[in-house]
Amino acid sequence: MKVIDDEKHELHPMSLMAVVLSIASLALVTATLFLNKNEPTFHIFLAIDTFICLIFWCQLLFDLSRSSSKSAYLKQHWPDFIASIPAIEPLRFMRILQVLRVFRLLRSSKQIYFQMINNRRETTLASIFLLLTVLITIGATSILFVEGQVENANIHTAGDALWWVFVTISTVGYGDYYPVTTLGRIIAIGIIICGVGLFGMVAGLISSVISDPQHEKAQQEKEHRKEWREMLANQQVLLARLERLEAKLDQQSQTENKNQQRQKSPTKQS
Incomplete structure (x- = not known):
């Protein structure tokens, strides 16, 4: 199973689906507030909301199993778990946090496009x-x-x-x-x-x-190659910084040697 990044997983297709269903669930719950509990429409909306909650739990548990840090995921998404409890409609309004969290990450449509193509x-x-x-x-x-x-x-x-x-x-x-x-x-x-x-x-x-059957293996190899490329790029950046730091230290050492020689020269003349 492919491990996902804890920050970028919000833009994965399943998470985006949960955002759309969250908006639908909020609309259904809001509608039930104005309906009589004896009306058939109220029971339909309640049953659909329960079905959506089951999808929410599947999505949350699926992302939890793929998360690289499960404790961090639970710390960030505990309101989503509570908001997905069936038959307690007022809790559904807590899913506004997830909607706002995803909207904050949607800086451009390219991110969504790449997530859908890659998954x-x-x-x-x-x-x-x-x-x-x-x-x-x-x-x-x-x-x-x-x-x-x-x-x-x-x-x-x-x-x-x-x-x-x-x-x-x-x-x-x-x-x-x-x-x-x-x-x-x-x-x-x-x-x-x-x-x-x-x-x-x-x-x-x-x-x-x-x-x-080799698709998952190919995807994992692709992810590994991508991670190695990122590690090599980071190493090159670190090496460049070390070279600059070494050059700066050499320059400071030369400057200190020159200053010491200048201080010694008047002493020898006296």
Whole structure:
């Protein structure tokens, strides 16, 4: 497993995904403050927020396992762990710290581009989690809004909507819940198409891992070569500083010798 730098890991694809989901989670929690707890939309937002919290914990534990200094990582990110506890929505506002921390590091778009290019598999995995969360949120909310008030519909509760959207994304199609309105069927078509594309990304990621077992080793060798180049560059800088320091000491020694000779010359003349 590749060890990541404790400062630069904030710009890795999984961390950037967590920032986007943090903003989404804050929006969901803010929306629940204005909803009645008996409304189906409230339960959908609560379930989606819990799902996002599980993604947060996966991302935090993943970065912790790759961190070069785990104690430093925990010291810096303990608010993120607390903010990711499910079913306690007010704690989610602590994730503003992570959002601000990442925005502070985003000095230019080139940093994000290089991180995504150098971590393509992680970028794909982050995109899968992000798209899955978006599909669940939009699909469950929209289908409940469209079908919830129709008399002959069979999707009336938040649980029905969430079960339907998961089954539709996976393209399993049990048939126990289905839309009956035209708009609901249009939403289902969009969810199915996106679900097929999402699982295509999953299949591509798995096949790339299986077909290229030497990828991780090549990446590690590349990182080692980069570290060696940085060490050689630092050694050259140190050698240059030592040479300058040695030249300066020689100059000071020559100056002191000249001063001593000048002091001795009047003494010999007297």
